[in-house]
């Protein structure tokens with residue numbers, strides 16, 4: 001089944017919980033860690049979850065019981081269409097083809113293909129690309 | 134044979150046939166060069182890419198009491214003030230002394246054009262006629278007496294294809310080059326590019342009126358590094374960077390749609406400049422030149438991982454291949470990516486087409502042609518002979 005992408009937010013006092021271990025072991029899920037960010041205040045983890053549909057649901061239920069905030073990852077990036085000049089510098093570094101040109105050379109972004117590596121954010125000369133979370 | 138006067142007469146009476154450089158390639162393919170020479174009057178070109186050798190002359194006016202500005206900053210970006218008391222030149226690549234790579238001369242120019250207030254700070258040693266020693270104030274573009282872009286080198290006639298054969302990522306003015314030839318970048322608009330439509334500079338010369346940054350501008354001189362003697366193909370098109378133009382235009386009438394500050398990761402600041410040049414189809418030879426399409430314009434792939442000035446090359450590739458998304462080097466398929474915006478280059482060529490057709494943007498014969506007989510000299514490192522005083 002398709003991978004479900006979620007953003008997990010942990011409070012500072014939850015940071016030492018081995019959540020990924022439980023998701024793998026108790027719910028038989030395959031985890032794809034797309035991004036992890038930890039500050040002194042909180043931690044954010046972007047995960048791709050795959051496995052049996054009911055197990056994914058149960059795993060998410062379990063996370064909520066642990067008071068982890070679980071939100072679906074709507075879009076990974078936002079490309080600001082007003083500042084983007086359709087130059088293509090970002091397409092040079094995108095490893096998955098998530099950023100590519102349409103027939104009329106307008107930049108397009110396909111979030112399904114995006115793995116949130118953020119190489120494009122670095123490459124964009126006018127800072128049109130931002131991470132959404 | 135058509136003269137400039139005949140073409141301009143047609144423009145004034147609304148009868149001129151104007152096509153963009155892409156449209157004329159298609160027409161040439163279908164009906165032939167002779168037909169193009171007979172039916173088309175003007176071809177419009179366009180390019181929108183990062184051009185580091187850009188900048189703006191500004192005159193601030195005099196404060197009370199006045200100051201002979203010796204060192205000047207705009208939004209903490211140093212600007213050149215070794216001119217008269219309140220004249221300055223903002224160079225596009227200059228970095229902010231405060232935030233470094235996050236802001237620079239290109240952004241000052243963009244912010245001024247956007248109408249945003251900019252902080253002006255200057256110091257001086259003070260003279261009898263200019264007693265003030267420091268000043269801090271805020272200016273906008275509208276406050277300035279003169280503000281014009283004077284770009285020493287724009288509109289490069291062709292450029293390199295950049296690849297990187299080494300094992301580490303390179304951060305360059307050609308964008309981020311992935312290791313082991315992971316990508317190839319290029320930066321011209323190919324068949325739409327101004328000087329590739331007039332490869333021998335027959336109609337583009339000193340005094341030519343052009344589209345620059347959203348308003349009219351002019352070719353002021355040959356650009357720096359102008360290299361007309363670059364190797365060329367049988368069709369006359371250079372196979373590597375060749376001619377360049379120095380351009381001038383009124384910043385007060387420009388738009389941030391066509392002038393944008395830019396930053397290339399760990400390389401520095403540059404300026405996107407939108408340029409479009411109308412080409413008169415004087416005769417069959419000009420028609421032949423504008424009909425040369427992407428499949429017949431080649432650029433040379435250079436290895437940017439070699440630090441020497443002379444970089445090994447991996448052969449030539451047409452803009453058709455580059456636009457197609459990949460080139461093959463040593464049996465390996467390498468994805469290609471542009472750095473200059475084809476979409477906005479098209480928009481510029483289209484806009485210039487409407488200017489010529491509907492707003493009677495007439496054409497100018499060069500006051501003086503660009504030189505065709507000199508090369509591009511390197512800088513040699515020699516022991517100083519003590520000529521400095």
Ligand code: SF4
Pocket residue numbers: 077093094095096097098099113114115116117118119120121
């Ligand atoms: S984050 Fe990575 S995968 Fe996603 S669009 Fe940017 S470069 Fe491509």
Ligand code: SF4
Pocket residue numbers: 079083084085086087088089090091107123124125126127128129
């Ligand atoms: S690099 Fe930035 S400006 Fe250029 S196409 Fe990508 S998002 Fe747009």
